[in-house]
Structure formats: C-alpha cells, structure tokens
Amino acid sequence: MKRKITLKQIARELDVSISTVSKALSGSKEISEDTTQKIQAFAKLYNYRPNNIALSLKNRKTKTIGILIPEIVHHFFSTVIRGIELVANKRGYNVIVGLSNESFTKEIINMEMLANGSIDGFILSISKETLLKQDYHHFNATINQGMPIVMFDRVVNEIKCDKVIVDDYKGSIKAVNMLIEKGSKNIALITTMDYVSVGKLRTQGYLEALEASKIVPDSNLILKIDDSLVDEDLEDLENEIEQFFKSNNKIDGVFAVNELYAVTAMKVARKLGLSIPDDIQVIGFTDGVLSKHATPSLTTVSQHGQKIGEQSADLLIDRLELEEDESLDYTDENERNENFKTIIIETEIIERESTK
Amino acid sequence: MKRKITLKQIARELDVSISTVSKALSGSKEISEDTTQKIQAFAKLYNYRPNNIALSLKNRKTKTIGILIPEIVHHFFSTVIRGIELVANKRGYNVIVGLSNESFTKEIINMEMLANGSIDGFILSISKETLLKQDYHHFNATINQGMPIVMFDRVVNEIKCDKVIVDDYKGSIKAVNMLIEKGSKNIALITTMDYVSVGKLRTQGYLEALEASKIVPDSNLILKIDDSLVDEDLEDLENEIEQFFKSNNKIDGVFAVNELYAVTAMKVARKLGLSIPDDIQVIGFTDGVLSKHATPSLTTVSQHGQKIGEQSADLLIDRLELEEDESLDYTDENERNENFKTIIIETEIIERESTK
DNA sequence: ATTCGTAGCGAAAACGTTTTCGTGTTGACA
DNA sequence: TGTCAACACGAAAACGTTTTCGCTACGAAT
CATH class of the missing domain: 3.40.50.2300 (Response regulator)
Structure with a gap:
C-alpha cells in the first residue's frame, strides 16, 4: 500500500527542489529539457497526480458545486441532479449532495457544513418547511459571504440570486x-x-x-x-x-x-x-x-428536469468563472453583479392515453 | 460582501498570535480566561468557522465519502444514496456523487477525479460496461493507494473490499x-x-x-x-x-x-x-x-435500498476511523485488514394485488 | 577586463489550520 | 537575593501546491 506520491518526494528522490519539479511537470521552459524529461518520466512512473485539497487551498476554490435538495428519492429531483452532474463534470466540477428532507433545520445545517470552504457555490431547491416559515436568512447569509446560489423550481423572489424555474x-x-x-x-x-x-x-x-x-x-x-x-x-x-x-x-x-x-x-x-x-x-x-x-x-x-439541472449548473459556473476575473475590479460593493438572471424552462405536454 | 474571516484576521484584529486564537477557540486552558473570552466573543460576532479545506489538508482526511453509481434517475439507487447520506451526515461526513452512466470510461475518470485527495473512501456499484469487460484494475489501483472501497449490489468477488449485497x-x-x-x-x-x-x-x-x-x-x-x-x-x-x-x-x-x-x-x-x-x-x-x-x-x-446505503456507509466509516488509530501499528503490509466483510441484506416480499 | 544578459535552478511565501516547542514574566520559596 | 515552577503566550513547522523573486554561473559584448 503505497500512499500517493507528492512533489516533495519526487524532489528528494531526484535531488532537485520542489519548485523545479512543479515547474517541470507544468512544462515551464524555465527548466532545462533534460531535467524536465527526467522529472516527467519519474512522475509518470509513480503515477503522480496533484493533490486536490492542496490545490483548493492554494487557489481558494474547490471546483465543487453543492446541491441541496429536499429529497432524492424523487424522479424530478434526480433528473435535475443528473443534469447538474452532466455539465458540472463537463466543465471540470464535482458535485456534493446534501438532503434537507424538507426540514428547515437540516437545510441550515447542511448549508453551514458546506459553506465553510467545501464548495464554490450552491444549487438548491427550498424545503417545504422553510417555505412555510418564510425564514430565508441562511440564504442571504451565504450569499453575503460571497458564495453564489442558484435556486431552481422552488424559489422565492426576495432572494437576490440566479434562478431556474419551470413555467x-x-x-x-x-x-x-x-x-x-x-x-x-x-x-x-x-x-x-x-x-x-x-x-x-x-x-x-x-x-x-x-x-x-x-x-x-x-x-x-x-x-x-x-x-x-x-x-x-x-x-x-x-x-x-x-x-x-x-x-x-x-x-x-x-x-x-x-x-x-x-x-x-x-x-x-x-x-x-x-x-x-x-x-x-x-x-x-x-x-x-x-x-x-x-x-x-x-x-x-x-x-424537463434534466434541462433545469443543466441550466442551473451553467448559470452557477458562469458566475463563478466570471468572478475570477472581476474579483478585484469591483471592490465597489454596490453596483456589482446585480444582474441576476431568471431562466424559465418551457413546459411541454406529452400526450398519452389518458386524454382523447 | 465580507469574505469569511480567518484565524489570521482575528489575530491581527485582537493583537495576539494565530496560535493563541486557535487555542482560545478550542478552549485550551493554556490561554488565560480573559483572552479566551475576548477571542471567543469576537469570533462569535464575526461568525468564525474553520475552513474545511485547510483542515482537510492538515488532517489528511476530508470527511467526505465518494459515491459512484451507474445512474441516479432510478428508484433503487436513489434510496441507497438516501441511506448513505443519512448515516454519513449523522457521523459528520459529506457525500460527493459521481455518475458512471453505465460507462467504463466515465467510471474511471470519475474515480481518478475523486481519488486525488477529494474524498476518504468510495461507496460504489459497478457499471454494466465494466462488468461486461471484467476489467477491474481501477478498483485495485485505488485500493492499493490506501483508499477503502465499499461495493454494493453489483459487486465482484475478486476485489478485496467490504461489500453489501442483497440476497x-x-x-x-x-x-x-x-x-x-x-x-x-x-x-x-x-x-x-x-x-x-x-x-x-x-x-x-x-x-x-x-x-x-x-x-x-x-x-x-x-x-x-x-x-x-x-x-x-x-x-x-x-x-x-x-x-x-x-x-x-x-x-x-x-x-x-x-x-x-x-x-x-x-x-x-x-x-x-x-x-x-x-x-x-x-x-x-x-x-x-x-x-x-x-x-x-x-x-x-x-x-431495502436505504438499509443497503446505511450499512455501506457504516462499513466505510468504521474502516476509516479504524485506520486512524492503527495506521502506525500495522506497517506490516501483509496481515493488515484482510478482514473484509460482506453484509447480506435480507429481502422481504411485499404482498399486493398481483398475487392471490 | 568589466559589464551585461540569460539560462537554470532554489528559497520562500502563500493558502488556513493545529500543535509542538520554546520563551519571557511572574510569584513563591529557600 | 537567587532559583524554580507555573502561567500565558508566540514562533514555527507541517499538510501539498504554485508562483514570485533571487541567485549563480557562463558566454557575449564593450
């Protein structure tokens, strides 16, 4: 059982510095061809892969989307997840799933658990209990922390975020x-x-x-x-x-x-x-x-649950990757990003035997 | 939009060192009561929460379980997820979901994506294509890297890991x-x-x-x-x-x-x-x-899909938390942990109208 | 012979934690 | 007055990366 190899170990083994290894593996021309080849060969041999957690810490983003839904044993919600996973994967993201089970408290707990660095943004559908209580402070709290949210299907207007709804x-x-x-x-x-x-x-x-x-x-x-x-x-x-x-x-x-x-x-x-x-x-x-x-x-x-999921994921990832660039331009709190979209997915009637 | 506060910021604000803040927040009696109170109050005010990613890096574990299934729009699989999520949450873990879509390649890609530090272990059900090819090298590879796997429902005997199956x-x-x-x-x-x-x-x-x-x-x-x-x-x-x-x-x-x-x-x-x-x-x-x-x-x-999920999660987490302790005891490669369990979930007949 | 540019590499910081190991300041005691 | 705990805190390492900056050595140009 060999643990995953790290840059440090490669460096020690090959008697170069960590920086040299890192640069060689990313193909920097700062490093001589000889050294680069040697390092790359060694890395391939030992099947080196960068540690995601370390990257997340360094880049301050996890490339992971948090999904928070009321229930998973449900055809509609699972198709939405499938849609989200589809485009998330295509765009290099993972999805982490939380279930509120229609409970206000579980919704909050789940959000707090994920909002502390585990994910870059949320895609969620509000639980019935939350809808009933009309208490949305946790959504605003996470948004204020700079974590974008996309709501789908069960949404409320008062929250300033992107939304994907069915007509x-x-x-x-x-x-x-x-x-x-x-x-x-x-x-x-x-x-x-x-x-x-x-x-x-x-x-x-x-x-x-x-x-x-x-x-x-x-x-x-x-x-x-x-x-x-x-x-x-x-x-x-x-x-x-x-x-x-x-x-x-x-x-x-x-x-x-x-x-x-x-x-x-x-x-x-x-x-x-x-x-x-x-x-x-x-x-x-x-x-x-x-x-x-x-x-x-x-x-x-x-x-069209799957389409809802796809659009939600695109919306979220678009915003995440947009923020990357402008994060320093708009320190001006007020006029930034107030352009939240609401996408409406058209419904379609599927005729079967229960109508003439 | 205030970004999440860190130990460093609290330390600077209160004019103490980072270590002091960390200790005070964890209630160490190394720190005087005065300082502790001051720090805790400040932390509560600014709603401090430790950054999960930093913790993961430090502790070398993510408290996250990877689920890899062939399909999510499927009643059986979604009940299993529900079961996994239930006990995972109860025991302080998150779940990240990957879909193989019954494809061998997607299964591998997903595993590699998650196996680089994102999760502590896998719970999975093998895709049809993989079953057809009978190529299981990727499972063995991840197991050899020290990442435990629990297979459910669609399993193969040749892989040495815990399993949960239906009778x-x-x-x-x-x-x-x-x-x-x-x-x-x-x-x-x-x-x-x-x-x-x-x-x-x-x-x-x-x-x-x-x-x-x-x-x-x-x-x-x-x-x-x-x-x-x-x-x-x-x-x-x-x-x-x-x-x-x-x-x-x-x-x-x-x-x-x-x-x-x-x-x-x-x-x-x-x-x-x-x-x-x-x-x-x-x-x-x-x-x-x-x-x-x-x-x-x-x-x-x-x-009993939900029960399958629950048992799988318990099995995996048990093993993860066991490894914590013994990780230094058993450097002896051979005789360690060969006690893989296979749990059989009994089926139950639910009588309805289609039988006399 | 001095200056300069550059190729090739290493040191160090940074991301946010926890934890081990100091270190300085008290007060008590001989 | 000098010694020694105990107390309260800080420095630094570590987790695994990437990236900026600096340094050395060497050949070329003046």
Whole structure:
C-alpha cells in the first residue's frame, strides 16, 4: 500500500527542489529539457497526480458545486441532479449532495457544513418547511459571504440570486386548455396547499385557463390536499379523491399538480366505473416513471428536469468563472453583479392515453 | 460582501498570535480566561468557522465519502444514496456523487477525479460496461493507494473490499415459492442478460425454487431481455413480452427480475385478456414507485435500498476511523485488514394485488 | 577586463489550520 | 537575593501546491 506520491518526494528522490519539479511537470521552459524529461518520466512512473485539497487551498476554490435538495428519492429531483452532474463534470466540477428532507433545520445545517470552504457555490431547491416559515436568512447569509446560489423550481423572489424555474403557470394553462379542447366541460383541479409556490402557480394557471374560455370556476371542483410534510398515506389520498369524485359526479376532466395525484385519480375513477379517457380525461404535472408506465399511460406536463439541472449548473459556473476575473475590479460593493438572471424552462405536454 | 474571516484576521484584529486564537477557540486552558473570552466573543460576532479545506489538508482526511453509481434517475439507487447520506451526515461526513452512466470510461475518470485527495473512501456499484469487460484494475489501483472501497449490489468477488449485497438468490426463491404456493403451475421468468451478476443470481434462484418443488424448468418459459446499455425502448419491450406470452399460453405466473419488466408484463397480460391475479400472477424484484402505484399494485421483492446505503456507509466509516488509530501499528503490509466483510441484506416480499 | 544578459535552478511565501516547542514574566520559596 | 515552577503566550513547522523573486554561473559584448 503505497500512499500517493507528492512533489516533495519526487524532489528528494531526484535531488532537485520542489519548485523545479512543479515547474517541470507544468512544462515551464524555465527548466532545462533534460531535467524536465527526467522529472516527467519519474512522475509518470509513480503515477503522480496533484493533490486536490492542496490545490483548493492554494487557489481558494474547490471546483465543487453543492446541491441541496429536499429529497432524492424523487424522479424530478434526480433528473435535475443528473443534469447538474452532466455539465458540472463537463466543465471540470464535482458535485456534493446534501438532503434537507424538507426540514428547515437540516437545510441550515447542511448549508453551514458546506459553506465553510467545501464548495464554490450552491444549487438548491427550498424545503417545504422553510417555505412555510418564510425564514430565508441562511440564504442571504451565504450569499453575503460571497458564495453564489442558484435556486431552481422552488424559489422565492426576495432572494437576490440566479434562478431556474419551470413555467408552472403557462404549463397549467396549456394543460387545461387541452382538456377543454378535447371536450371536457367540468374540469377538476387536484392540488396542494398554497405555501408551495409551484402549487399556487399551477392553481392560478388552472383558473386563468378556465376564465379565458369563459368557464366559471367552481370551488367545489378544486381539491386541496394537505400533504403536510408526509406523503405516505396512499389510502388517505385515495379516499379523499374518491369522496371528491362522488360528491362531484359531473367531473369529466382532471388536472392534477403532480403525477401521483393524477395516477391516483385515474385509479379511483376506474374503481368508480368511469372509463379513461372517454368518461373522464386526466392530465398531470411532472412527467415521471409513473406517468409513462401507468395504464392507461398518463398525459403530462413535462418539466424537463434534466434541462433545469443543466441550466442551473451553467448559470452557477458562469458566475463563478466570471468572478475570477472581476474579483478585484469591483471592490465597489454596490453596483456589482446585480444582474441576476431568471431562466424559465418551457413546459411541454406529452400526450398519452389518458386524454382523447 | 465580507469574505469569511480567518484565524489570521482575528489575530491581527485582537493583537495576539494565530496560535493563541486557535487555542482560545478550542478552549485550551493554556490561554488565560480573559483572552479566551475576548477571542471567543469576537469570533462569535464575526461568525468564525474553520475552513474545511485547510483542515482537510492538515488532517489528511476530508470527511467526505465518494459515491459512484451507474445512474441516479432510478428508484433503487436513489434510496441507497438516501441511506448513505443519512448515516454519513449523522457521523459528520459529506457525500460527493459521481455518475458512471453505465460507462467504463466515465467510471474511471470519475474515480481518478475523486481519488486525488477529494474524498476518504468510495461507496460504489459497478457499471454494466465494466462488468461486461471484467476489467477491474481501477478498483485495485485505488485500493492499493490506501483508499477503502465499499461495493454494493453489483459487486465482484475478486476485489478485496467490504461489500453489501442483497440476497438475490434467496429473494428469488421466496418469490417463486410464493407463486407456487398460490397455485401457479407454469411460472415464467423475465430476466436480463447474464453478465449483470444480480440477474444471474435471480435466475439461479428461480431455477432452484422450481426444482425444489419437483417442477422441471422449461427453457421456453425463460425470457432474457437484452437491454444492452439502453432501456428506453418501451415498445420493443412490450412486443417482446407479448410474443413471449403468445407462444406460451399456459403461463399462469410470472417472476420478473425488476419492476419495469413486471409492470410491463401485467400490461401485456391485460391486453391479452388475462386477468390478474386470477389467470396469471406476477411478482417483481425491486420495490419501487411503479410497483406501489400500478393497477393492480404489484407484489414485489423489496431490496431495502436505504438499509443497503446505511450499512455501506457504516462499513466505510468504521474502516476509516479504524485506520486512524492503527495506521502506525500495522506497517506490516501483509496481515493488515484482510478482514473484509460482506453484509447480506435480507429481502422481504411485499404482498399486493398481483398475487392471490 | 568589466559589464551585461540569460539560462537554470532554489528559497520562500502563500493558502488556513493545529500543535509542538520554546520563551519571557511572574510569584513563591529557600 | 537567587532559583524554580507555573502561567500565558508566540514562533514555527507541517499538510501539498504554485508562483514570485533571487541567485549563480557562463558566454557575449564593450
């Protein structure tokens, strides 16, 4: 078991100085050809690789991105990670992953753990509890320390940083319009509580689309599900939806804000003897495995998670590499970098069997 | 934007030496109470936190675990990550994630990128391509550099390291036995090509279970699916299974080595007018979202991915923290640490609607 | 013969810590 | 008054790099 070799050892072995080794390996022409060759050969033989930690300390940057998400066992979030990892790797960065598990405290702990030099910047999506508390001081704190943040999907406007979001509003309009066009007259909405921003936006889109088609929204046709931090109560969910359907038997179209609600709605509908899509059409937000493999397969609004990840990573790395140059130009605190971008990823409707 | 404060700055500000600050902050009684209080107060005010990179360099350990998996948009792998992250965090470690994307080359690149000081050890699952090539030199290389590896799920015996695996063999036997007990006479197997070790083991379990019940295996009842590095051809998969069913119409039970195959089999069966579980029963390996939300919901063999992750992390960290002490005791290369463990996680059958 | 330029290399600082080993200043004690 | 602990602190090394600056020696130019 030979530990990794260092510059110092090479230097001692070859009887030159550390600086000479370093320069020779980087191909500096300060060093004679003879010496360079000798050193490079030796280094290759012993498979020398510069120590990342030492480089990080010296360069004051780690070439590592911190990802902080509420949950990883989740199709959407894992596609986002895949996107981030893809471009991060391509651009020479690593990714370190933290899970908040939807908890405010874990979010803070994780941020503090990573913000002390381990990473160059954050890509994150806010936990539900944080959204509920509306306490965002930890985000501002890290930003003030000079560590850039990119937020995706679950974002808040008050934080000054780059953002990548899905056009929840427009996506919902598209979905509801499609239901209308395909003949649904009484379109129900199955959504979450309002504090999750995306839920609210999708609800707004639903209402807007109805009004645009001169349909008066009926509050009885809106089911708000309280998934308060737990979403393992499959039975409860089914029952709730079943009651909802039973007390509104004119429903012939459903727009659900996520695929679980949509698939469950289909299940319940079938149980009630309704045929899909003939009696009732269903569209869900968030295109995941469930939608694709359900029977009938589900028409969805795809969020392009991977693209969200890619854009987030590009945004962050662009900013990091920009800062490199201007870090000394703009000591002027005020007018620097107030050009934060918000990228909107267009949604796309993927038609499958649950619509006509 | 104030950069993070360092010991040096505190020292200069308070007109003491760096060592004094360091000692005061760690509560050394070498420093007078007065000075200690003054320094601690100042540090708290400016929210001092030690720089992780500097600590890593000094201590020659990063308190970071590298995870290297073939794919992240995958229920099983993401549950494993969740498990790893859980205990890693609890024990003061971070996790950095690399994706091989089932590619041999990406696996190597990722390992080299991380093995140069960024992490203390690996937890990984081998990519299909590597398994196919049977080229494991990169694993041995990193182990020889003194970096411990824990392999999970997709492992190979020839590598000397800790391992955490699922009892694929026994799990399959349990599943097939259940089908037999519940009345299936002609049980089909839908599996992958043999080079993926878990596929092979599950096939063996299937055969073994049949023979134990004096049922002669029929090679016509075994469908091997070539998912060679791509598994997006849903249509192809359906067609293949449909042909399979049509040419073996006596099939009244199906054991599939993953949930996608199982769910697709159910879909096809229903299309062919078979009712589940009355005409045909289905069990799948790997308990994921699909199984739970399919209609009918699928009886599965659960692998307890999270537990796999937890155990892997514990195994790795145990070894890391053990090495700390003995690193000087055992300079004797030969007899050190040959006590590698292989932990077997028991599977569990989760009964749902696809069996009687 | 003196000056100069340059090729080739080494010393040292810096990144931010921790820790070992001094060192100077007290007070007590003989 | 001189010796010796104990106390409170500082200097410096170490982790592994990169980079700036300086130094030496040698050949060329004046």
